[in-house]
Amino acid sequence: xxxxxxxxxxxxxxxxxxxxxxxxxxxxxxxxxxxxxxxxxxxxxxxxxxxxxxxxxxxxxxxxxxxxxxxxxxxxxxxxxxxxxxxxxxxxxxxxxxxxxxxxxxxxxxxxxxxxxxxxxxxxxxxxxxxxxxxxxxxxxxxxxxxxxxxxxxxxxxxxxxxxxxxxxxxxxxxxxxxxxxxxxxxxxxxxxxxxxxxxxxxxxxxxxxxxxxxxxxxxxxxxxxxxxxxxxxxxxxxxxxxxxxxxxxxxxxxxxx
Ligand code: SAH
Numbered sequence: 001x002x003x004x005x006x007x008x009x010x011x012x013x014x015x016x017x018x019x020x021x022x023x024x025x026x027x028x029x030x031x032x033x034x035x036x037x038x039x040x041x042x043x044x045x046x047x048x049x050x051x052x053x054x055x056x057x058x059x060x061x062x063x064x065x066x067x068x069x070x071x072x073x074x075x076x077x078x079x080x081x082x083x084x085x086x087x088x089x090x091x092x093x094x095x096x097x098x099x100x101x102x103x104x105x106x107x108x109x110x111x112x113x114x115x116x117x118x119x120x121x122x123x124x125x126x127x128x129x130x131x132x133x134x135x136x137x138x139x140x141x142x143x144x145x146x147x148x149x150x151x152x153x154x155x156x157x158x159x160x161x162x163x164x165x166x167x168x169x170x171x172x173x174x175x176x177x178x179x180x181x182x183x184x185x186x187x188x189x190x191x192x193x194x195x196x197x198x199x200x201x202x203x204x205x206x207x208x209x210x211x212x213x214x215x216x217x218x219x220x221x222x223x224x225x226x227x228x229x230x231x232x233x234x235x236x237x238x239x240x241x242x243x244x245x246x247x248x249x250x251x252x253x254x255x256x257x258x
Contacts, residue, residue, distance in 0.1 A: 006080035012119015017206040032087035040091030123174035126205035139239035148178025163192025172238035203233040
């Protein structure tokens with residue numbers, strides 16, 4: 001449905017591989033007259049845009065370090081008020097660490113019609129690409145998606161509490177944006193989880209350059225350094241990861257970090 005005053009759709013672009021887009025996402029991208037594209041969205045996804053659409057890269061590729069959130073929000077409101085059909089294309093799912101919630105609130109407060117299309121979040125796609133589940137009747141009763149990077153001025157995650165909860169409640173931890181703070185995350189998780197807890201590190205999941213490695217919590221920081229693991233990467237902590245190396249060997253597309 002189109003709106004006379006324009007509208008904004010937050011669209012999850014998935015983890016990278018264009019095959020993982022939903023049909024609804026493709027349709028929204030094709031119908032957009034303006035696309036605001038985040039850094040982690042691959043060019044193959046942007047390629048679904050109509051030839052006449054205006055494409056604005058609002059991440060590091062846009063020229064500056066990264067476009068301030070307030071500016072992006074202003075841009076969306078302005079374009080919608082001009083009657084544009086705006087698609088805000090975000091990596092993974094817009095509501096998992098994508099600041100999608102803040103954008104919806106801002107647009108609604110400005111009286112702009114907004115809708116959201118889910119995408120496959122990278123933390124889920126990363127282990128799935130290696131045939132590993134996030135929950136398992138024997139190993140994990142639930143899963144926690146958690147950020148390793150708090151907003152400035154925020155104390156961030158209570159890793160010690162999270163570790164002991166994960167241990168007693170058998171929860172898998174999927175840590176986003178954790179690579180730069182990996183040493184601290186390791187130290188704090190060790191308060192509640194054994195050093196032998198398996199951890200998978202998956203870099204650039206579902207893209208041709210995907211790499212992964214399996215280590216233990218006790219060796220986590222050393223493994224990140226040794227293998228030069230870089231963002232974007234997710235860390236998956238918990239018993240579901242046991243046996244992952246074996247599973248990975250039957251996965252021709254996956255490269256094991258040495
Ligand atoms: N909304 C996104 C997450 C945005 S936060 C989603 O649902 O996936 C950015 C973080 O996501 C990165 O620091 C990294 O931890 C993770 N990430 C995004 N794309 C990734 C990919 N292809 N492989 C591994 N991690 C990825």
